[in-house]
Amino acid sequence: MRGRIFSAICIVTLALACRSSVAAPAETLEYAVKATFVYKFAGFVDWPATSFESPSSPVTICVLGSDPVAALIDQAAAGRQVGDRTVAVKYLQIFVRDSGCNILYVAANMPGDAANAARGAPVLTVGASPRAEAGGTIVTFVVQDNRVRFDIDDAAAAENGLAISSKLLSLARAVRPRP
Amino acid sequence: MLAMTKNLLRKKLNPSLALLSALALVLAGVLVTAYEEQLYRAQKVQEVNAQGQILAASVAAALVFDDEKAAQEYVAALRTNPELEAAGVYGGNGAPVAGFARDGSEPLPRRAGAGTSYVSNNRVYTIIVVNQGGARVGAVYLRANLDSIGRRLVRYGGIILLVTMGVLVLAVSGGAQRALAAANTRLESQARQLAASNQKLQAEMQEREKAEDALRQSQKMEAIGQLSGGIAHDFNNLLSIIKGNLQLLQRRLSQGRTDTQRYLDAANEGVNRAAGLTQRILAFSRRQPLSPKPVQLSRLVENMGELLRHSIGDAVRIEMRLTADWAVLCDANQMENVIINLAINARDAMPSGGTLTIATANRSTGERPGLPLRDYVELMVRDTGTGMPDDVLQKAVEPFFTTKPPGRGTGLGLSMTFGYVRQSNGEMIIESELGKGTTIMILMPRYEMETVPVSV
Numbered sequence: 035m036r037g038r039i040f041s042a043i044c045i046v047t048l049a050l051a052c053r054s055s056v057a058a059p060a061e062t063l064e065y066a067v068k069a070t071f072v073y074k075f076a077g078f079v080d081w082p083a084t085s086f087e088s089p090s091s092p093v094t095i096c097v098l099g100s101d102p103v104a105a106l107i108d109q110a111a112a113g114r115q116v117g118d119r120t121v122a123v124k125y126l127q128i129f130v131r132d133s134g135c136n137i138l139y140v141a142a143n144m145p146g147d148a149a150n151a152a153r154g155a156p157v158l159t160v161g162a163s164p165r166a167e168a169g170g171t172i173v174t175f176v177v178q179d180n181r182v183r184f185d186i187d188d189a190a191a192a193e194n195g196l197a198i199s200s201k202l203l204s205l206a207r208a209v210r211p212r213p
Numbered sequence: 214m215l216a217m218t219k220n221l222l223r224k225k226l227n228p229s230l231a232l233l234s235a236l237a238l239v240l241a242g243v244l245v246t247a248y249e250e251q252l253y254r255a256q257k258v259q260e261v262n263a264q265g266q267i268l269a270a271s272v273a274a275a276l277v278f279d280d281e282k283a284a285q286e287y288v289a290a291l292r293t294n295p296e297l298e299a300a301g302v303y304g305g306n307g308a309p310v311a312g313f314a315r316d317g318s319e320p321l322p323r324r325a326g327a328g329t330s331y332v333s334n335n336r337v338y339t340i341i342v343v344n345q346g347g348a349r350v351g352a353v354y355l356r357a358n359l360d361s362i363g364r365r366l367v368r369y370g371g372i373i374l375l376v377t378m379g380v381l382v383l384a385v386s387g388g389a390q391r392a393l394a395a396a397n398t399r400l401e402s403q404a405r406q407l408a409a410s411n412q413k414l415q416a417e418m419q420e421r422e423k424a425e426d427a428l429r430q431s432q433k434m435e436a437i438g439q440l441s442g443g444i445a446h447d448f449n450n451l452l453s454i455i456k457g458n459l460q461l462l463q464r465r466l467s468q469g470r471t472d473t474q475r476y477l478d479a480a481n482e483g484v485n486r487a488a489g490l491t492q493r494i495l496a497f498s499r500r501q502p503l504s505p506k507p508v509q510l511s512r513l514v515e516n517m518g519e520l521l522r523h524s525i526g527d528a529v530r531i532e533m534r535l536t537a538d539w540a541v542l543c544d545a546n547q548m549e550n551v552i553i554n555l556a557i558n559a560r561d562a563m564p565s566g567g568t569l570t571i572a573t574a575n576r577s578t579g580e581r582p583g584l585p586l587r588d589y590v591e592l593m594v595r596d597t598g599t600g601m602p603d604d605v606l607q608k609a610v611e612p613f614f615t616t617k618p619p620g621r622g623t624g625l626g627l628s629m630t631f632g633y634v635r636q637s638n639g640e641m642i643i644e645s646e647l648g649k650g651t652t653i654m655i656l657m658p659r660y661e662m663e664t665v666p667v668s669v
């Protein structure tokens with residue numbers, strides 16, 4: 035069963051996976067899945083009304099630093115829609131609060147506390163590695179039983195003024211509940 | 214009012230109406246059951262739909278993130294609901310992602326199309342589209358069993374039972390009403406017949422009363438006519454006594470003797486007796502009411518000694534055994550009359566002489582079988598005369614029955630005696646043996662209040 039869905043995802047992400055010739059095929063798939071997840075999170079998060087100019091304003095994903103996932107996010111999100119919103123991807127060198135980010139992907143090469151800059155801002159921070167836990171990203175990818183899963187720090191999400199859907203929370207491996 | 218109510222009731226419950234009511238009841242039962250069934254189906258569809266919605270919401274994220282395992286966990290949780298026969302989760306492309314179909318049931322469909330809910334083949338089918346962020350990300354499919362026909366019948370058992378009972382009650386009351394109506398009609402006709410025959414009877418009774426009145430009158434007239442012979446005889450006797458004593462008195466007076474008191478007394482007594490006799494005749498013709506008083510029968514008979522000897526003559530010896538000392542309640546004059554009557558009868562039964570025995574005795578409770586248990590005084594008049602044959606004995610107390618030649622007896626003596634005794638709560642017994650004599654016993658109930666002064 036699991037093999038089937040993985041192959042399905044493989045077909046979907048075939049182009050991406052094949053392009054990244056440096057990585058082994060399994061790892062390539064993992065990166066692609068993670069990259070896809072990043073924009074999919076947007077559908078389960080409610081931002082404060084001030085975050086968007088209009089109901090059709092795009093969701094902006096900012097990528098800070100670089101790793102194999104970061105490289106794939108752009109392509110994964112291309113042409114995607116979250117509700118009425120399109121998805122825009124920005125690659126940043128440095129994160130500042132008014133850079134218009136809704137989701138911030140902190141790449142593996144960034145320092146552990148890189149996400150701290152976004153604390154209190156209406157930004158969903160997503161970390162790619164366990165290292166990010168100390169830095170307090172809200173969503174942290176974990177690989178368990180050969181599956182890509184994630185932990186959610188709902189308390190941090192509350193701090194940033196975000197509401198994460200219970201549907202997403204129920205899918206998370208672990209949730210740190212909001213106070 | 215009563216008739217109106219009866220009529221109304223009959224109209225209310227006549228058999229065809231009962232049948233109609235039963236049919237209406239059955240129809241109502243069927244309608245209620247159908248309505249219940251409809252409600253039940255709608256409710257089931259709603260239930261399954263709700264479960265589908267919950268599942269759809271739960272698996273939305275799993276579908277978005279292609280988490281097949283999570284989707285399977287959500288679907289597997291539904292296995293605990295025994296009504297669900299199959300449940301499936303389908304991806305955005307319509308292909309199955311997770312699900313189960315219970316053993317023996319049809320497998321999950323290969324694709325899930327548009328959202329729908331319907332009942333078919335005793336099952337509820339539901340497909341709910343899973344939307345996330347305005348886009349279709351998949352679908353869930355649920356198939357639930359409705360209750361079996363048997364279980365649903367049990368559920369509607371209450372209604373079925375009620376309807377059956379109602380129909381039964383109507384049937385029974387309708388039948389009973391019909392039977393009752395028939396019985397009523399029969400009774401009515403019988404009552405009419407009875408009323409008619411009753412009226413006829415009344416008329417006949419009135420006619421009979423009139424006829425009896427006329428007969429009684431004519432009988433009385435005849436009795437008076439017959440009586441006059443006997444009365445003349447009795448009067449003659451008394452007049453002889455008076456005349457004889459007056460002659461003796463006259464002779465004594467002409468002899469200048471003064472011991473005349475005896476004749477005067479005897480003549481006087483004769484006059485008194487004649488007066489008494491007149492009185493009794495008047496009493497008979499007038500039906501004078503009796504005036505009962507406490508009487509000592511022994512003393513009453515003793516005092517009649519002279520009169521009896523005069524009435525009977527010398528050919529018959531009179532024997533008296535007067536032992537009774539209890540009082541009885543009766544009319545003394547009538548009792549004398551009775552005794553004279555019996556004595557004269559006895560005398561007539563002994564044309565060639567004999568013995569007339571008059572006896573009184575106390576008789577205690579239960580001494581004679583066939584009589585009420587109480588004390589009474591017995592008065593017995595016995596002759597040694599010709600006696601009576603059985604056919605005469607049978608008719609002895611009948612009015613106007615007599616064996617004496619015309620002009621001698623009225624046929625009323627024993628009859629009157631019997632009537633008088635019965636009127637005084639007494640009994641009369643006649644025993645007779647042909648050639649040996651007749652015994653007549655009169656039993657008068659004892660008068661208990663001895664403290665009252667007893668006359669005679």
